[in-house]
């Protein structure tokens with residue numbers, strides 16, 4: 723009975739973050755804050771994406787989403803913003 727209660731407790735969606743996933747991409751060509759804003763905006767439009775973190779210095783882009791975002795979708799979004807993925 724105790725183990726049943728424990729497993730039930732673990733299945734209760736007490737937090738939302740547990741189902742979120744973060745995928746890292748690298749974008750080349752960004753040179754300033756406007757570039758960062760453009761990339762963030764385009765990737766942010768993708769279905770399921772809840773947050774986009776961009777590091778201008780390294781070109782690193784961390785995409786937080788409910789489901790893993792297809793690389794092709796991110797590549798298209800980045801391309802739409804005028805840049806491209808490097809890895």
Ligand SMILES: [Cu+2]
Nearest residue numbers: 753754756757
């Ligand atoms: Cu720029």
